[in-house]
Amino acid sequence: MEILVFVKQVPDDGVEVRLDPATGKPATGSIDKVANAFDTYALELAARYTEANGGKVTVAAMGPAGTDSTLKNLIAVGASKAYLFTDPSFETGDEASVACRLAQLVKKCEAENGAPFDLILCGKESTDEISGQVGARLAEELDLPFVSSVIEVAPAGDKLVAKQETEDGYIKFETAMPAVYTIAKPGYDPRYPNIKAKLAARKAVIPTFSAADAGVGEAPCFVECLGYTEPPKRQAGLKVQEKEVADTVAKAMEILIQDKVL
Amino acid sequence: MGYIISDDTKELLKDVKEFCDNEIKEQVKEYDIKGEWPKPIYDMATEMQLTMMDVPEEYGGLGLSHIDQAAIVEEIAKADAGVAVTINGNGLALKPVLIAGNDEQKKKCCDIILNGGWGAFALTEPDAGCDAGNGKTTAVKEGDYYILNGRKCFITNAQVADFFVVTAMTNKQFGTKGMSAFLVYKGTPGLSVGNHENKMGIRTSITSDVILEDVKVPVENRLGEEGTGFYTAMKTLDLARMWCAVIGVGLCQRCVDEAAVYAQQRVQFGKPIWKHQAVQFKLADMEIRTEASRALVAAAIRLADAGLAYTNEASAAKCFTGDSAVQNAVDAIQIFGGYGYSREYPVEKLLRDAKIFQIFEGTNEIQRMVIGRSVISNH
Amino acid sequence: MQAFVFIEVKEGALVQGSLEAITAAKTIGDATAVVVGYPELAAKAAEYGAPVICVKADGANPDEIVASLEAVAKAKNADAFFFAGTQLGKDLAPRLADRLATGCVTDVTGLEVVDGAVLYTRPAFGGTVIEKLKNHGKVQVATIRSGSFDKPAAGAAAAVEEFDPALGDVVKAKIVEAAKEITEAVNLEGADIIVAGGRGMGDAEGFKLVEELAAVLGAQVGASRPVIEEGWISRAHQIGQSGKIVAPKLYIACGISGAMQHISGAMASKYIVAINKDEDASIFGVADLGIVGDAKQILPLLIEEVKKRK
Numbered sequence: 022m023e024i025l026v027f028v029k030q031v032p033d034d035g036v037e038v039r040l041d042p043a044t045g046k047p048a049t050g051s052i053d054k055v056a057n058a059f060d061t062y063a064l065e066l067a068a069r070y071t072e073a074n075g076g077k078v079t080v081a082a083m084g085p086a087g088t089d090s091t092l093k094n095l096i097a098v099g100a101s102k103a104y105l106f107t108d109p110s111f112e113t114g115d116e117a118s119v120a121c122r123l124a125q126l127v128k129k130c131e132a133e134n135g136a137p138f139d140l141i142l143c144g145k146e147s148t149d150e151i152s153g154q155v156g157a158r159l160a161e162e163l164d165l166p167f168v169s170s171v172i173e174v175a176p177a178g179d180k181l182v183a184k185q186e187t188e189d190g191y192i193k194f195e196t197a198m199p200a201v202y203t204i205a206k207p208g209y210d211p212r213y214p215n216i217k218a219k220l221a222a223r224k225a226v227i228p229t230f231s232a233a234d235a236g237v238g239e240a241p242c243f244v245e246c247l248g249y250t251e252p253p254k255r256q257a258g259l260k261v262q263e264k265e266v267a268d269t270v271a272k273a274m275e276i277l278i279q280d281k282v283l
Numbered sequence: 284m285g286y287i288i289s290d291d292t293k294e295l296l297k298d299v300k301e302f303c304d305n306e307i308k309e310q311v312k313e314y315d316i317k318g319e320w321p322k323p324i325y326d327m328a329t330e331m332q333l334t335m336m337d338v339p340e341e342y343g344g345l346g347l348s349h350i351d352q353a354a355i356v357e358e359i360a361k362a363d364a365g366v367a368v369t370i371n372g373n374g375l376a377l378k379p380v381l382i383a384g385n386d387e388q389k390k391k392c393c394d395i396i397l398n399g400g401w402g403a404f405a406l407t408e409p410d411a412g413c414d415a416g417n418g419k420t421t422a423v424k425e426g427d428y429y430i431l432n433g434r435k436c437f438i439t440n441a442q443v444a445d446f447f448v449v450t451a452m453t454n455k456q457f458g459t460k461g462m463s464a465f466l467v468y469k470g471t472p473g474l475s476v477g478n479h480e481n482k483m484g485i486r487t488s489i490t491s492d493v494i495l496e497d498v499k500v501p502v503e504n505r506l507g508e509e510g511t512g513f514y515t516a517m518k519t520l521d522l523a524r525m526w527c528a529v530i531g532v533g534l535c536q537r538c539v540d541e542a543a544v545y546a547q548q549r550v551q552f553g554k555p556i557w558k559h560q561a562v563q564f565k566l567a568d569m570e571i572r573t574e575a576s577r578a579l580v581a582a583a584i585r586l587a588d589a590g591l592a593y594t595n596e597a598s599a600a601k602c603f604t605g606d607s608a609v610q611n612a613v614d615a616i617q618i619f620g621g622y623g624y625s626r627e628y629p630v631e632k633l634l635r636d637a638k639i640f641q642i643f644e645g646t647n648e649i650q651r652m653v654i655g656r657s658v659i660s661n662h
Numbered sequence: 663m664q665a666f667v668f669i670e671v672k673e674g675a676l677v678q679g680s681l682e683a684i685t686a687a688k689t690i691g692d693a694t695a696v697v698v699g700y701p702e703l704a705a706k707a708a709e710y711g712a713p714v715i716c717v718k719a720d721g722a723n724p725d726e727i728v729a730s731l732e733a734v735a736k737a738k739n740a741d742a743f744f745f746a747g748t749q750l751g752k753d754l755a756p757r758l759a760d761r762l763a764t765g766c767v768t769d770v771t772g773l774e775v776v777d778g779a780v781l782y783t784r785p786a787f788g789g790t791v792i793e794k795l796k797n798h799g800k801v802q803v804a805t806i807r808s809g810s811f812d813k814p815a816a817g818a819a820a821a822v823e824e825f826d827p828a829l830g831d832v833v834k835a836k837i838v839e840a841a842k843e844i845t846e847a848v849n850l851e852g853a854d855i856i857v858a859g860g861r862g863m864g865d866a867e868g869f870k871l872v873e874e875l876a877a878v879l880g881a882q883v884g885a886s887r888p889v890i891e892e893g894w895i896s897r898a899h900q901i902g903q904s905g906k907i908v909a910p911k912l913y914i915a916c917g918i919s920g921a922m923q924h925i926s927g928a929m930a931s932k933y934i935v936a937i938n939k940d941e942d943a944s945i946f947g948v949a950d951l952g953i954v955g956d957a958k959q960i961l962p963l964l965i966e967e968v969k970k971r972k
Binding site for chain 3: 032034037038039040047115116117120148149150151152153154155157158160161162165166167168169170182183187188189190191192193194195196197200241242243244245246247248249250251252255257258259260261262266267269270271273274276277278280282283
Binding site: 214 | 295301302327
């Protein structure tokens with residue numbers, strides 16, 4: 022089983038992003054760049070699948086030159102190969118552009134890997150844009166079966182069964198291979214790297230390709246960002262704190278009744 | 284941070300920090316109350332290979348530099364000093380083997396650690412603490428064996444150890460020159476472990492007596508020549524002091540971190556308390572002590588790495604860091620005010636954890652004696 | 663502009679978010695509702711004022727739905743296709759957009775038409791940044807975030823048109839099993855009052871106080887992400903960027919510090935009450951009433967007070 026996991030490098034989502042007053046754009050420059058959380062869940066799921074059923078996991082990313090550091094870190098936690106695609110043309114575009122490029126990159130990755138992929142995974146959304154479109158559009162571009170928000174994958178003969186997490190339960194889908202799945206948070210966390218694997222991975226050299234190297238041409242782009250604003254602020258109201266808890270509650274009740282909310 | 288480390292080690296440190304934040308920091312609160320050895324945490328730490336940083340590369344170790352290792356141990360100590368002490372316990376047990384052992388002994392002990400096992404260094408006795416040369420444990424040679432009898436106390440990791448380094452008198456008349464060191468493996472008949480010590484702090488580390496009753500130890504398990512045990516133990520302690528200081532730095536830093544965050548949150552007299560100069564000065568002193576401690580540790584590590592004498596520097600680092608950790612914890616509690624005295628808040632634990640750093644691996648009084656004597660002898 | 667809306671069906675009922683999307687569609691042109699499968703619900707959908715196209719297909723399988731919507735969009739020359747911001751809606755919209763060779767905007771919270779062009783607003787970065795977007799593609803495909811538009815008032819039924827897309831075998835992902843694990847009825851989107859709890863409730867036992875207060879207030883129970891991760895309550899209760907977006911009249915946040923990730927899901931509430939022992943918790947910055955104190959101590963007293971006044 023050959024699994025390809027596409028990874029996006031995003032600003033650490035533990036840090037709140039604000040607009041830079043000078044540029045009017047999200048100020049992400051000083052925030053640590055990490056692998057998108059859902060992509061790391063995808064890698065962990067893939068690693069567990071191949072550990073149980075055989076095979077190997079390849080990770081690939083489109084991104085600026087520094088993205089190789091993120092990919093090295095992923096080699097320490099389950100990926101056996103990594104490819105980086107970096108090109109000024111990749112910096113622009115919308116989800117349609119990204120999906121179109123990724124579809125072409127699959128071919129390059131397969132050529133480098135020397136074997137076709139049986140399964141292509143993406144996180145269900147990235148923690149920066151949170152649009153959740155790329156996996157779905159990639160499946161359409163490749164004309165492959167698609168299942169979203171997958172939390173479990175099991176072999177079923179020459180097919181796969183993907184368990185999709187839903188709002189109140191799950192749906193299991195059976196698909197042929199290859200397929201494109203997007204991954205939600207499974208019932209486990211990504212592993213921590215052990216020190217040896219980490220040190221070895223940090224020494225890895227990540228093969229890096231430009232658009233021309235990878236044979237990626239023009240990509241469509243439909244959605245244009247006209248600008249950014251900050252969300253409307255809510256005015257902070259009254260704060261109640263008395264010496265005794267009972268008095269605090271009594272005073273709060275008084276205000277709630279006065280404001281006609283109770 | 285006073286350690287200069289590579290970008291790759293910084294990436295590794297991020298993982299360690301994430302591990303500490305997610306799996307140690309909050310979890311240890313309950314273990315601290317119960318005084319229980321947090322096995323799930325240690326299993327994960329073993330998985331990450333944090334317990335095997337002292338294994339040399341030629342014996343399958345990780346190949347971290349000592350400064351890298353110090354930065355990692357400090358990160359763990361920031362989350363919980365007890366966990367750092369336990370992990371460091373493996374290094375403590377391995378050091379005498381690496382100092383005095385033969386190739387086979389080294390390989391065997393390193394393999395134990397690499398396979399997720401634990402070691403314990405058993406030197407201290409009820410009547411021989413700082414005065415380690417006055418041990419009552421004996422090793423009497425009978426044919427191809429030594430028969431060990433005696434009692435060791437305050438032994439870190441004793442209850443979980445797969446191997447012990449035990450010091451015993453092979454010839455009492457020779458005093459410290461009559462002491463030898465032995466490798467004793469778990470399960471050897473006559474070897475038993477006492478109750479877990481109910482400690483004031485570092486309660487996530489396990490500490491117990493080790494009892495030796497006619498324990499038959501093959502001659503080949505002796506570390507080095509007969510009579511070299513005290514020398515081996517002292518060399519071990521030089522290193523141990525350095526590493527104990529590393530943990531102390533982590534404690535110092537945690538005090539600064541907690542106090543700095545709280546001082547920005549807590550508002551009194553209409554402003555965050557850090558804006559009151561009294562609090563600012565306290566924070567500054569805490570930071571100065573932390574950086575100075577770390578610099579002393581780094582200096583000792585540099586000397587040791589260069590193969591130069593570092594006994595005094597290790598003593599100075601251990602002593603200063605221990606005192607700093609206690610003072611920083613006291614100051615952190617003071618900055619937290621009444622809340623600092625409450626077990627609901629994290630800083631009272633830091634003081635309980637810090638106190639031992641003035642005591643173990645040679646009390647700070649002993650360190651001052653070591654340093655004081657050397658000052659005189661150098662003038 | 664001909665704006666189509668996919669009407670999602672869940673457990674035999676129309677999904678509220680899809681009805682809200684009808685209102686969104688009406689702001690940019692003439693709205694038409696599309697029901698895939700479930701012909702018995704077409705008349706119900708027509709009550710919301712938009713004509714309905716009832717497609718003959720399997721309404722449970724996403725592959726069938728996408729293919730159906732593609733057929734409708736092409737046959738009717740759709741200028742826009744809107745979806746509810748549900749899990750299914752977010753799966754279908756980009757797939758349809760790709761088939762129609764156009765762009766897609768998800769999580770839309772606002773719409774306006776300027777010089778004939780549709781401009782969208784949507785949150786990004788966990789809700790700390792709002793983007794203004796324009797889709798230059800020939801079809802406007804979007805998912806509408808729940809609570810951003812009111813659902814239309816039910817009234818006289820509009821026309822229903824049957825549509826047979828004559829789909830061949832379009833299913834690539836076959837449903838082999840579906841299960842409902844969370845059987846409790848959780849309706850956070852439609853709730854007037856929500857009592858939500860966070861990590862500050864301490865443990866599962868402490869979280870019961872949140873449920874108790876909700877019970878005496880006739881409110882729904884919400885939770886922040888850490889609570890779901892700790893397993894104190896099922897994920898059906900999660901509010902925030904990765905959970906439900908809610909807009910009740912009264913939102914009571916207990917032991918929730920107020921990470922943007924959570925607050926952004928409750929910002930549209932009319933009145934927010936925050937209970938937190940940390941007087942500097944960021945939740946107080948958005949609360950109409952802040953109660954400083956340990957939620958574990960406040961809640962029992964609050965429950966008693968509410969009971970007394972009933």
